[in-house]
Amino acid sequence: MTEPSRPRRGENLDITHKRGKPTLRTIATIAGLAVTTVSRALSDAPQISLETRQRVHRIAREIGYLPDRAAQRLKTGRTNVIAILLDSHEEVVGFSTSIMYGIAKALKETSYHLVVAPNFLSTTDVEAAEYIIRNHLADGLIFTRTEPLDARVRLLLETGFPFICHGRTEFSTPHPYVDYDNFSFAYEATRRLIAKERRKVAVILPPKRLTFCQHILHGFMTAVREAGIAYEIPETVDLDTPADVLRDFICSRATAPDAPDGFICPGEVSALAVISGMSDAGRTLAVDYDIVAKETSRLLTQLQPKVDTIHEDLTAAGEDLGRMLLQRINNVNLDDLHLLLTPQINFPIG
C-alpha cells in the first residue's frame, strides 16, 4: 500500500520526486516543461499556449497535484486566510457559530479559509487584532459588536489592513460593514407593544458602549414619542447581564405599582429571563404583560404562550461579511460598501 508505485511500460522518469506529494517539478518532468511554464499554465497566465495550458491542467488533475499553500504564501505574502475575532460575550446562543457558518459559506468556492482568533488571547480586543496583523495571520479580519469609536476599526484603518465589521461606527473614513437594522427592530417591536395596548414599555438595552445600543434606543424612543406612551429604561441591567441577575431584577421591579407591562428584549436569553422574572412575580405572559424579542435562532418561537419575535439572520450576515471582505481583499470595487439587513418580523404589522 505504501509501496512506491513502480514505473510501468518502460516509464522511468523521476516522477515521484522524493516519494512525496507531487509538486510543480513533478508536472514539469512529466510534461517536459520548465517549472516556470507549469506554474504559469496552472494560474492561466495569458502568454502560455492553449495547448500547453490544457495539457498541464490535465496532468495536474491526473496525478492529483495540489499547490503547497506554505510556499505560495511565502512567495506571494498572501495567506489565503481570513480571521474572525471571537467574542466571549457571544458564547451563549450560538451567535458566532451562525456568523461563522455564513462566512464559511461565502468562502466555499474560494481558496480562503477561516481561522478563529479568540479575543481572550489578549487583555484588550485591539491587541487581538494587532496580533493578527503583526503575525500576518490573515489577509483580512472580521469582527462584531462595534463601538462608535471602535479601537479595532481605528487600528485597522491606520494600518490599512483589510477588514469588515458587523456593526457600524462613527468614523468619517469610509470602511465596509454589514449591520442589522436595529432601529427598525426596536421601532417595530415598540409599536407592536403599543398596538397591544400596553401602557408602559421597557427595553433591555445592550451595553451602552456598543453602537447598536444607540440604534435600539433611537428606534425605541421614536416609537414611544410618536405614541406619547410611558416608558422605562433600566439602568442597572443590560443584554450582557447574567440571566439569573436579570431575572431577579425583573421580578423585584414587577411588584412596583408603575411596573412596565411591555418589554423589548434584543436576545433570546434576556427574553427568557424576563419571562421567568415576571413569572416569579406572579405575572402571566400575554395576560399581564407582553414581550417582543429578537431571536437569532428559532428558540423562542417554541415558547407557549407565543412570544412576538423579530428575526435576525446571522448566517446571511456572515455570508455577506465573507463575500464583501473577499472583494475588499482582492480590490474588487464593492458595489455597496455598507449593507443594512432588514429585520424579519414574525407578527402582523398594521
Next chain:
Amino acid sequence: MTEPSRPRRGENLDITHKRGKPTLRTIATIAGLAVTTVSRALSDAPQISLETRQRVHRIAREIGYLPDRAAQRLKTGRTNVIAILLDSHEEVVGFSTSIMYGIAKALKETSYHLVVAPNFLSTTDVEAAEYIIRNHLADGLIFTRTEPLDARVRLLLETGFPFICHGRTEFSTPHPYVDYDNFSFAYEATRRLIAKERRKVAVILPPKRLTFCQHILHGFMTAVREAGIAYEIPETVDLDTPADVLRDFICSRATAPDAPDGFICPGEVSALAVISGMSDAGRTLAVDYDIVAKETSRLLTQLQPKVDTIHEDLTAAGEDLGRMLLQRINNVNLDDLHLLLTPQINFPIG
C-alpha cells in the same frame, strides 16, 4: 511616515532588509552572527553558548522579530494549525461555539491556531477530512458526533493523521477521544422521572447512527428495567428533528390514553419543543408531566416552572480536546487516551 528610518549616530548597518519586517537575517546582521546561529539560538538549541543565546533573544525582542510562519511551515512541514470540522447540525444552540472556545483556550499559550472547516464543503463528512489532509491544512483534526464505525475515524487511522474526536467509536484500534457520559445522563434522568412517580417515560433519542444514541438508550433502558416501569421510544422523531415538527408530534401523541408523562430530552431545543407540544395539548409541565433535559447552555434553567436539567460543559470538553490533540501531535505520551466527562446534575439525587 513611510519614509525609511534614517541611520542615527553613525549607525550604517543594513538592519532593515528591504524596508520590511525583521527576519533572521536582520538579527544576524545586528549581532554579527550567521543566520544559522540565530535560528538555533531562538529555538534554544543546546549547542549555542548561553551568552549568544541570550543576546540573540534580546535583540529579537528589541526589534520586534516574529518568525515567518509560512517559511517555517514550508521548511518543517508543520502548519501549526489544528482544524475542527464544523457540523451543520450543531448550528442551533452554540454547541460548536462552546467547543471552539474551549479549544482556543487550550491553544492559548501555544503557537497553534484554530481553523474552522465546515463539512458542507463536501458531500460527505469524510471528504471534508480528506480535504484537510490532502491540502495539508492542519497538523491535527477535531470533530464531533461520532458514529460507531465512523468513516472519518477509519480514514484518519489509516493515514495516521493526528486527530481526536468528541464521542466514542467501536474501533479496536485505540485512538484518543473525549466523551460525555451519556449513559449516566440518561440513567440519572430516567431515575429522576421515576422518583417523581411518573408512570411512563419517553426519551427523544439522537439519530440512531450516532454513537451517543446507544449510550443514552442504554442508560435509559437500564433505569427503566431496574424500576420495571413502562416506557416509550418514539421512532419517527429524533434530536435533529426540526422543533416545530417535534412539537406537533408530541402534541398529537399527548392526546392518546397511553401517552407518556415523563420525557428525557438530550438538548435544549427538544426540551422546548416538548414543552410547547404538551402545552398545545393542554398538558401542564410539573403537573401533568415532567421533563429532564440536557443543557449545554444556561437556557433552560430560566424556564418556569423549573425543568430538571443535567449540564454538559462543552467548553471544558473543548479544552480537553485541544490539550490532548496537541500532546498527540507532539508525540507526548498521553496520560489518558480517553476522557469521559461527568454529567453535572442540577437536581437532588437520592
Next chain:
DNA sequence: GTAAAAATTTAAAACGTTTTCATTCCTCGA
C-alpha cells in the same frame, strides 16, 4: 607543547512557489 576531543559557529542547500529577465523560435515586412 601538541594532538585529540569537545564546544561553538558557519556555509550552503533545501522546502515549493512566483517573478524577473533572458532566450528561443516563429512570422512577417522590407
Next chain:
DNA sequence: TCGAGGAATGAAAACGTTTTAAATTTTTAC
C-alpha cells in the same frame, strides 16, 4: 535574405526558515 517584433518558453533568483555537513575555536589529555 535579413532583422524586427511577437509569442512561447526557460533559467535563475528570491521569499525566510531549518538542517546537514563542515569549519573554526576552545578545551582537555597526555
